[in-house]
Amino acid sequence: MSGHYEAPIREPLIIGHKTYHDISEDIARPIEERAGKLWWISFWIALALFIYGFGCIAYTIGTGIGAWGLNRTNNWGWDITNFVWWVGIGHAGTLISAVLLLFRQRWRMSVNRSAEAMTIFAVVQAAIFPVIHMGRVWVGYWVFPLPNQFGSLWTNFNSPLLWDVFAISTYFSVSSVFWFMGLIPDFAMIRDRAKTPWTKRIYTFLSFGWGGKAKHWQRFEELSLVLAGLATPLVFSVHTTVSFDFATSVIKGWHSTIYPPYFVAGAIFSGFAMVQTLLLVARKVAHLEDYITMYHIEIMNIVIVVTGGMVTVAYATEYFIAWYSGSRYEDFTYLSPGAATGPYWWAFWALIICNLVVPALFWFKKVRTNIIATFIIALIINIGMWFERFDIIVINIARDYLPSSWTMFKPTIIDVGVYLGTIGFFGVLFLLYARTFPIIAQAELKTILKMSGETYKAKEEEDEHH
Amino acid sequence: MSTTKRIYGMYADDDDLLNGVKAFTDKGIAIAEVYTPFPVHGLDKALGLKKTRISDAAFMYAVYGLTVGSLVTWYTMNRDWPMNIGGKPSFTWGENMPAFVVPMFELMVFCAAHMMSLTFLVRNKMYPGCPPQNPDPRTTDDKFMMEFVTDNVDAVKQILIDTGVEEITVKDA
Numbered sequence: 001m002s003g004h005y006e007a008p009i010r011e012p013l014i015i016g017h018k019t020y021h022d023i024s025e026d027i028a029r030p031i032e033e034r035a036g037k038l039w040w041i042s043f044w045i046a047l048a049l050f051i052y053g054f055g056c057i058a059y060t061i062g063t064g065i066g067a068w069g070l071n072r073t074n075n076w077g078w079d080i081t082n083f084v085w086w087v088g089i090g091h092a093g094t095l096i097s098a099v100l101l102l103f104r105q106r107w108r109m110s111v112n113r114s115a116e117a118m119t120i121f122a123v124v125q126a127a128i129f130p131v132i133h134m135g136r137v138w139v140g141y142w143v144f145p146l147p148n149q150f151g152s153l154w155t156n157f158n159s160p161l162l163w164d165v166f167a168i169s170t171y172f173s174v175s176s177v178f179w180f181m182g183l184i185p186d187f188a189m190i191r192d193r194a195k196t197p198w199t200k201r202i203y204t205f206l207s208f209g210w211g212g213k214a215k216h217w218q219r220f221e222e223l224s225l226v227l228a229g230l231a232t233p234l235v236f237s238v239h240t241t242v243s244f245d246f247a248t249s250v251i252k253g254w255h256s257t258i259y260p261p262y263f264v265a266g267a268i269f270s271g272f273a274m275v276q277t278l279l280l281v282a283r284k285v286a287h288l289e290d291y292i293t294m295y296h297i298e299i300m301n302i303v304i305v306v307t308g309g310m311v312t313v314a315y316a317t318e319y320f321i322a323w324y325s326g327s328r329y330e331d332f333t334y335l336s337p338g339a340a341t342g343p344y345w346w347a348f349w350a351l352i353i354c355n356l357v358v359p360a361l362f363w364f365k366k367v368r369t370n371i372i373a374t375f376i377i378a379l380i381i382n383i384g385m386w387f388e389r390f391d392i393i394v395i396n397i398a399r400d401y402l403p404s405s406w407t408m409f410k411p412t413i414i415d416v417g418v419y420l421g422t423i424g425f426f427g428v429l430f431l432l433y434a435r436t437f438p439i440i441a442q443a444e445l446k447t448i449l450k451m452s453g454e455t456y457k458a459k460e461e462e463d464e465h466h
Numbered sequence: 467m468s469t470t471k472r473i474y475g476m477y478a479d480d481d482d483l484l485n486g487v488k489a490f491t492d493k494g495i496a497i498a499e500v501y502t503p504f505p506v507h508g509l510d511k512a513l514g515l516k517k518t519r520i521s522d523a524a525f526m527y528a529v530y531g532l533t534v535g536s537l538v539t540w541y542t543m544n545r546d547w548p549m550n551i552g553g554k555p556s557f558t559w560g561e562n563m564p565a566f567v568v569p570m571f572e573l574m575v576f577c578a579a580h581m582m583s584l585t586f587l588v589r590n591k592m593y594p595g596c597p598p599q600n601p602d603p604r605t606t607d608d609k610f611m612m613e614f615v616t617d618n619v620d621a622v623k624q625i626l627i628d629t630g631v632e633e634i635t636v637k638d639a
Contacts, residue, residue: 020503020608145542154542158551170572174579181583184592185606189503192603208587209596212605216507216590219518225588226521230528230575241568391638446504450480 013107013452015290020446024189029053029441030286031190035435038285046427053421057132065135067414074397074409079129080245081389085169085270086126087242088263088385091235092271093119094175097182098231101224103422106452107299109444110291113186113276114282116179117437121429122274123172125422130164132418135388157390160244167241171234178227182212186438235396239267246392253396258314265310266388269355272304273381280375282434288413291440298368305362312356334395343408344395351391354384471616472498475626476600476633480506484608486629487512490612495622499613501605520589524582531577535570539563615639 017027035043060067070077093115100108131140142148143165145155155162188210191203210216243263246254276297283292315335322336331338339348358380361367368374394409433439450456477483483506488632490497497513501560540559543549543566555561587593610633614622619636626634 024607025501041591089613141549144536146598154547155538156549156551157564157569158554158562166492166572167567170576174575177583179578181586185504188598188600189606190597192606194601204598205595207598208592209599210592210606211599212501212508213502213504214502214513215515217502218510218515219520219586219590221505222518222521223582226524226582227579230579233571234575234579237568237571244568265605382627443504447507 008426011295012294012454013110013295014445014449015292015454017455018290018449018453020449022450023442023446024193026288026291027186027438027440028190028193029351030434030439031436032195036285037362039435043431046424046431049420049424050428052331052332052426053418053424056421057128059419060132060416061137067107067412069409069411069415071407071409073400073407074394076393076397078390078411078415078419079133080353081386081393082390082422083126083129083243084392085386086122086129086422087239088267088270088389089118089274090126090171090175090271091239091267091384092229093117093122094235095177095268095271096275097178098235099433101228102232104369106448107296109289109441109448110296111275111279112444113437114269114279114434114439115181115432116175116182116289117439118278118432119175120172120179121426121433125354125426127168127172128418128422128425134173151160160241160248163325164242166243171238174227174231174234177229181220181223182441182444183194183213183229183437184208185443186441188212188441192437197393210360221451236264239263244382251396252329252401253335254392256318258317262311262314265307266385269311269359270305270381272300272307273378275386276300276304276374276378277367277382278430279373280349280378282439285437286434286453288328288440291445294369294371297374298365300394301362301368301374302310304359305335305368306364307353308359308381315352315356329432332396332399335392338399339391342395342399344391344398347387347395349382351387354380354425355388355406358384391408397411400436467615470615470639471617471619472639473616473622473626474621474637475604475612475614475622475631476604477610477630478608478632480610480629482630483612484508484512485495485522486612486626486631489625489629490622493621495614495618495625497612498615499601501602501611501613503606503608503610504572506610509516516581519584520582521586524578524588527581528574528578528589532570532575534577535573537570538573548580555632616633 016022055330066081069079096108097112100112131137134140136208138204141288143155143162145157187203187207191200191207194200194203240260240263243259246339247259249255249445284367316334318333320329322333322338328338332340332342333452335350339345342348358377359375361377366411367377399406412414475486477486480494480502480528483500483502487497487500487509491512491514499511501507502509536559539562544556544559550556557630592599598610600606601613602609602611610624616622623636
């Protein structure tokens, strides 16, 4: 058993006396069983929100962007706030599956599938906002460099907005491919135990005939490794590019060199908070406590505390420089004494409390290893990160260089509806996923059973003592 | 009647399977195929499989993507209709290139990831709706199976039994 050795000091990643077959059973159970009451209630709520949001989007497209609370000063508002918020959430998935694969962090295997699903569904929500913000969505394909009948009118490759088109669409499609390739062996497992003809047919279609041949596994592992290597710089490039939308502009508060690293850290921070929110519910509903253990929850909380610390340093730097520069304009940026006491003081303090003060509780092991506390703090971080983007956009532009154009931003019911709609849409997608997809990468998990399973670890320790 | 048979040996544990594979390769008996529910560490070496070349292919696809990105940005921004945008130099691609790094990088990753995945599917002869390639459904759950095409049925059976096989099936090839 020398090949399976892992230091006994490491906590087991799979609890209970599991066999390979038990893992298959546990992962297939949520798919094969009927949905519970809680699932149906959540699904109907999410669907209702989605339909309401869809109506608001239809109204926006029919009427124009005037349906939103934008005005001549605040020409970006909730739309871009929501866009950046969703893209940020979409960061944890590929980070967990790609970056942690390269670092050979085994704990990622229990959470990567769902985190990736979250990523893909979040990017879908994010993409809705810039598209509907175009106003005339039917000419949305003009963002791509296509030969056209307007003479030599090409897209502008110098513009960060176009970089964003490339970054987000590549991120979405590469994450989807990475996710789907990893799903194939697990779909095959579901296929091979399916009882009804329709289930068999659907999973046969999805599993592409996978049979687990030795050569295929060899290629599969190489593919995962290279895709992880490609996705790793992609994760960092996407939010860097999103930050360029702001940083390359000449608006005070946006034109800042700190933006790319600060945006990436903030994205991972919010992404992990959303992973916690979703997985704490999923592990309970699908009875996956043996796979998503307290150790997993704690280690993700540590990631939150680290990235939250980076964000804190960035906030402190921005705030200090705004004050120290002595520039009057800097006092109207979103992290400045002016913002803390100005008309948007409530948004400023919401950001500080939700993103700096509350997550700092994770420095205490007692809080880090408490499920209820983790769930509540993760929700607060989600709110805080929404406020961060709201502050960056609205506080910075509500007070322009010209005092005569200063004005407040007030969202309309349509703004609220579109936002709630994307939360509903995200919920619908995630709930459907949780009922039809293997929510843990079971084939990968089986490779670490003998290394990190509780039974096997105990046995190994016993052997050592003799 | 041909004496060539197809033999399936089913193991319950990956360590037993690895020992079995070693026993066969030591005796020089060819293993036609091995089916496992997860990637068994060291199996490719024990079987003497060559290193896969799909990562080499991915590198070529990445070069292709980067070339496409360079050509598209050069043609649209510097050749077909150069424009002065924000004072960025549009006379030569070389001067203008720093502004194109993001789309060029994205196209490189896009081509490498997608075309590599397609290569993976083509090389494995996998496609949507393809019938299962494993002869026994238990091999995606918790069983490990070796497949032989051989005339020497008794010798193969004996080694399988010696290495702790759980179930042997013999079929006409």
